[in-house]
Structures are given as structure tokens and as C-alpha cells.
Amino acid sequence: MAMLKVGALVAALAMAPLTMPAELPLDALLKDPAAARVFDYWRLREGRPPEAIEPVRASVYAAMKLRNIEEPERCFSDAEIEIHVGLKGVQTAASARQWREDRDAAAGAVRRFDQAIAALMNGDSSGEATLDGFIRPYVARARAARTARGRELALRAARDQAIRRGFENEALLGPLTPSAHGQANWRLWNRVCRIDADNVAWIKREVRDHGWFEISRYGREAEKDAWMLAQHADDDIPFQTEVLARLDKLRARGETDPKSYAYLYDRVAINTGRPQRYGTQGGCRDGQRYTFPLEDPAKVDQLRAEVGMASLAEYNALFTCRR
Template sequence: MAVVKSAMALALAVTASLGPADFPLQQLLKDPEAARTFDYWRLREGRGAEAIPPLRTLSYATMGLKEGAPLTRCFTDAEMEVQAGLKGVESAASARQWREDRDAAAGAVRRLDQALAALMAGGSSGDASLDRAIRPFLDRSKTDKSARGRELAFRAAKDQAIRRAFGNESLLGPLSPLAMLLTNRRIAARACRIDADNVAWIKREVRSRGWFEISRYGREAEKDAWLLAQHADEDIAFQTEILARLDALRTKGETDPKNYAYLYDRVAINNGRPQRYGTQGGCRDGKRFTFPLEASANVDQLRAEVGLTTLAEYNSRFTCRD
């Protein structure tokens, strides 16, 4: 608590030295275009990059969020632009670099929005690999025998398309490391909102009409439904509810056991517990690593029981870029 108060005191002191006209935070947080085009470089001119972290602390407090803690909601467009602006000027080596990277990131996001809009409307994104990955979802969104299945497939298409946009130079164009970072932050904000909308929808559907059982909706639809639940990380209680449903259904052949395994691990990690099947991990020093396991000696046997390959083979499929 003392550290938080100290950070806030420093933030307020820096802001006071700037003056409200130098950093009109309240106004910027209400206007996405103003937040995007604001000259953030003035905030560190004559002060250095060390002036920026206190302002970021102040911005989080003003947004009603805790810096460094898991988000309790998605950023608005204006909030995202403020955070990107502050990160950009803190990281940039010069005013010129900041402006070039800011403009490059803004252009990349515009291209991305246009490409994804074209793809979701049935056209091409301009990235053949992305088109091939998303087309089956879009096909099901038109041909599935039930309206429920068609809506699910379209939502799964959006889920996958936005995730395949991160760092995708075919869509975004070649970018400097900082411009790519700023672009990916904006993509993350879009992904958060897509996930929130998808979770609200599937929660209503499952609670009112039940799960998408394989015998009624097919394996692809059941996988689509699992996908939305798997990405409901901001609603762990709902993920846990779905995990219990899948546990009961897997013995009946109404869910793919692999889906149960992935969600079991996701819920465990989200609750701070070791995972069972080793599906969750990250990258360190350019190599894939596995988050803590319940029983590392038996993990390959457990994976085989649900139809997964060995952990070593699974980890070898990932390409890590630090």
C-alpha cells in the first residue's frame, strides 16, 4: 500500500509540474481521436523517459484500474490510445522515431481492420494463410443446419482471425519493433472485446439450451464452443462451470477429450494451480517451456489417455520469438 501511495504521489507531482493543458488526461480518455493524435512527446521533453511511468500510473487510477494487475474489463479505444501513446514516448529514442512509429502503427491497424472486414464479409484478407485458416469457420457460419451453429461458427471465426493478426506482417506490413509493439497492443484491445462479447453470448446459450453436444451439433461445432470457453480467461467461474459440463460429457462421447484436457489446464493455471496435461506454457530465451505440472513423471501417459501427443512433441511445434 505504501508503494502504491508513493507511486501516486509521484504521478501527481509530475502532472502538477506539467500543468493540465500539457496532459489533459480526462479529455483524452473520452476521445479516441484526440488520444491518438495527442503530442505525447511534450510529456518527456526536458524531463526524460522517467517522467512517463508516473503518468501511466495516474492514467490507470483515473480509468479505475490497477496497473500491473489482471484487467477487470477491456480498454476502450481512447484508453488504449492513451496507453499506447505513453508507452511509445517512453520507449522511443527521439521525437522523430516516436512520430514515425506512432504513424506506422496507426496505418497498420487501419490495414488490419480493412483486411479482417473483407475476410469476414466473404472476401480475402490479402493473407492466403489466414484465409485458409478462417474460411472453414465462415463456411460453417453459412451452411450449418442450425441457426445456433451458424452463429457459433461466425463467432469462432472472429476469435481465430484476431489472434492470427498478432505480429502478422502479411496483414500489418513490415514494422519496427516499437511500431509492432504498439500495433499488437491495439490488437489485444480488439481481441479483449471480441472475447467479452463471445463469452456473454455462449454463457447465455449454454445456460439456456445446454452444451453443443457432438451427437446434435457435430464435432466442429463442439470444438468451436470449447474454443470460446477456452478464451474466457476473464471469467474463470464460467470456465470452471464449462469444465464440469465437459467432464460429465466426455464419458458419453459428447465432447472431445482433448477439449476437456485443454480447458482443465487453463482453469488450473488461471486459479494458480499446477496443470495436468501440460497444454499451457510460454516462451523464455527463445524456447518453449511448460507451466508447472501436477505429476510431471506421468504427464505423457495422461496426455495419451485423452489423445494428445507427448509433451516433447507438443512443445516442439511452437516457434518462440523473444
């Protein structure tokens, strides 16, 4: 999604006074998500250039106690996400008409996505064949699970994956302008944030009360689902570290996929500021996939082969990076 430079916004946050323009009744909007959703944010731009919104945003985020808005340290509340999307929208729109059209298009796209996910979770079609094909196996596993624990795990894994398929699924979201696409993505990001937080709370209780989802008891797919929820627990690094220690012991007994251990090892390493071992974590730069720092670049392919992974070059070739 299109974002402003983080450094500039962080500096603005540090300097912003905690005062709001008269046109923005922030306290009232924070208490009423419905009011925040329908508020006319364009009045903040009327007769002003786009950059006039920057100090307003900085003051709003400071009031919300959010330090880095482009990579928020917590999920937004219902009201906060409406305010955030509203301010982002008017900052990028060229006119009041465009802002309203983009706002409505983004809201419609997310509504369609929510309906599609609800249909999938009920065993019906989302209306988009690729998404159906990807999520239906999770739902089928939930229905076939012999225990309530296994059923809940499969459903949570289904939600985890389904919401992540929304960001770039143009067939489901429909054609959107860059601004509308950005607004839709922010709403979907907040859903991901909340789903991850709920999943982490659940699997943490399950693992500590009942142990890991060993392959011999729950099957390979369930064990992989459990790993995936832990992999996405980036806001709870101590829990990720605890799971990594469990997987390290279990892999010697064949109770976890060695690749699961490798992926989580790298995730914990990067989340704690250390070089990774297997090269599973990376990003995009200038349209090319790149790998975050490695413990031993000369041995990475050997280490990957030991856990059943293809070479790092083959792995990176699987990613599509946009310029």
C-alpha cells in the first residue's frame, strides 16, 4: 500500500502538539465508531493542500499513543481505524468527490471480502475460485477433526490464511484506485492484527495446558497449522521462543516438520535482532527479492538441504516483487 515516509511522520509525531483542529472532534469520534465512520474528513482539507493534513495526523496519532503509525505497535480500535482511514483518504484525494468515491469503494470492497470469508467458513463458496481452493482444505479438516481442539485449530488456521488472501486479491476486492486500495488494505491489516492476537492467546493457552500438536496424535497438517499460528505471533516473541525450544526437541522424534523449525528459527532470530540461519526471511527492494542477514551465507544452502528446503536462489525466485 502507498505510505508516507516513516521517518518524517515519526519526527512529526515527536513535535506535534496535542491539540486538534476545531473541525475534528477527536474525543467524540474515538468514543463512537459509527460517528467516526461517517465523519466528513474532507472538511480538514477544504481549501488546503495535502500536506496540511500531516500535522493533523501527527496530533491524532500522538493522542492515540501510537508512535509509528506506518507499522503500528498494536491493533486499532474500531473508531481508531475509521479515523486513520479517513485521514489517509483525504490526504491522498484530489477532490471531495474523489475522496467520497474512494471511501465508498474501499468500504464496499472490504464488505465483499468479509461476506466471502463468512461464506467460506460456513463451507460455501466465496465466489472466487482461487480463494476457495486454498481455504476449503482447512475447513474440511475442521469438519473431519476427531477432537474439539483439532477442530478449533483448523478453523483458526483457515481464518489466518483467508484474511491474508485479501490484500492483493483483485478478483475479490474489485478494481480500486490506489487510494481506495490503500484504505481497504489498512482495514484488512487491522483484521489480520486482531485475528493474530486472538489466535496467539488461544494457542498459548493450548500449548501450555495440553502441549504441542504432535504429528503422531494430530497429523502433519494440524502440526503445520499450529506452527503457522506461532509463526505469526510476532508481537509475542517470548512465546515464539518457547515454541522454538519445543520444536527443537520434537524434530528429533519426527513430531514436527524440520522446515517448521527452520522458519520459526529465522523468525525469532530476526525478531530479536540476530542474523537468520536458513534465509527464509526477506523483503523486496527495487523489484527484487532480497534476504535478511544470514549467520553463515556460505553454508546456507547446505543448512536448507538438511531440513528439506530447496536452495536459497530457488526459494527467492518464488516471490514476485513489485517496483
